[in-house]
Amino acid sequence: MDISSHIPEPDKLAAVMAAFAAFSSALVVSWPYLFWDSLPQRMRKVESERQRIRKRERERLNAEKHPVSLRAEPRMLFKQIVDRFNLAKQAERGELVDTLRMAGYRGHAPVVTFLAVRLIAPVVIFALSLLYILLVVRPAVPLLLVLAMAAGIGALGYYAPAIYVRNRITKRQKAIRRAWPEALDLLLITVEAGMSIEAAFRKVAEEIGAQSAEVAEEITLTTAELSYLQDRRQAYENLGRRTGVEGVRAVVTSLIQAEKYGTPLGQALRVMAQENRDMRMSEAEKKAAALPPKLTVPMILFFLPVLFAVIVTPAAIQIAGIQ
Template sequence: MNITAYIPEPEKLSAMMAAFAAFSAVVTVSWPYMFRDNLAARLHKVEGEQERIRQRERARLNADKRPVSLRAEPRKLFQEIVDRFNLAKQAEDGEIVNKLRMAGYRGHAPVTTFLAVRLISPLAIFAACLLYLLLIVRPVAPLLLVVAIAATVGSLGYFAPAIFIKNRITKRQKSIQRSWPEALDLLLITVEAGMGIESAFRKVGEEIGMQSPEIAEEIMLTTAELSYLQDRRQAYENLGKRTGVEGVRAVVTSLIQAEKYGTALGQALRVMAQENRDMRMSEAEKKAAALPPKLTVPMILFFLPVLFAVIMTPAAIQIAGIP
């Protein structure tokens, strides 16, 4: 005989719930004894690992006794050459320093390297050219004439560092001109969002770095100068001098005026961004307009002879009577 058949349905439900509650209470009480908590051991292990990492880094830093400096030192050989021949006077007028800054080289080391290389280059090119003429070409001309030719070629080495710096400046200015309108758009957004000019420059420098490292470098340097220079106008003027780009100088003038008279900067930046964008477009149009004259000589040299050969060959074959 089934006894549960005589138990009412509500009483069955109550019994099942009581049995489940008793089972849950037993599991809860016995759980810490059945499964150990290893959290404390894991935390202790992590702390020990962190301490070992600290000790390893301290040992590595103590082993490295080289002085840390943000300013690069010139090579000893170049410094000795500059001091020996008293070449530092050539950089006293500041023209070499300004050109090196426009090319992206700052500090005392690039100036020393430039002066030393400008002195070494003619001698190195002269020696290389003389060895090439005497050992490989072996001309029948007199030795004095060969030496004179080598000296003439070697004298061009004096201008080689200046040509390199000039090309570097041109490439850097083109990169700045290409990305400067986008930098102004970012600067306009940050200024209109309520940021100060220093925070806006810092934000733009962080965001524009992927597109143009040159602009990011100049903007971050300007941010640093705004922080420690007493005259903020000097920081803006330094930005224009370092870049040498007309669009940057125009923006610098607007920033100086806004700093002096307290005028609104947002509208000026919007106008400057549009003007720089128009300048970039006009430069592209000039390059496109100059393309047909540049293609004239290659077409005359390479296309017309082939065209004449294709046209004249059948006629020449017919005249010669070749079947």
């Protein structure tokens, strides 16, 4: 005789639900013991690997026979001038330091040199201008007017160091823009080959040095900062701040996002390399399009007179011979 046939249907459903609830409760309680969470262990492995890479990079940089020092001491004369005229506050300004870094000058010595030269240059240019006007030009004007002219020329010396630095920044950024797409291609190849970002940066710096010393220098500094700084985000941000190039800043943003969220870096680098290559091509097209207007004035001044002379001279000789 089947006993289950005498059990009402609601009681059967209640028994099944009670059994399922008991099984689920047992499973939830025993889950942490049956399936261990490996995320903390993996994070500890990643942190230990990062510390090992940092230690290796420190040992490699310290083992170099001729390490490059970025903390060269300023000249004593320039340092005395800065201290004498109380220009130390200007030397601590972040804007001036960042501007000199973008020009390739790092450390405290270039800042002191810049401030001292900006103070000395007007005096030197004034003296040279005065001597040139008095000894070479010898104008028939009052001496006060000569002094005013020399002072006006000497005042330009205050802006001469800043103009030189801006020119240096422009040339440096231009060189970085030209070689940056190739550097991204090399970085993409090394990352997809399985290298860590520190090893990839070091390899790219070695390979790109023959083409662009500026890019190799910046990537080498970033590799050193990744080894020494605790916050890797700061090392990436320093790379974008030192160069001041939009393409480099975009790549820095992608590296920071990949570091923070764990997103794949290869696809982002591939897109960034193509965008930088397209930007370089568009700049070349702009220069080619601007070439015809620039050639108009030289053609009028140099080509047309010669052409007229070639055409008119034989006719003029014939007319002179007939007469």
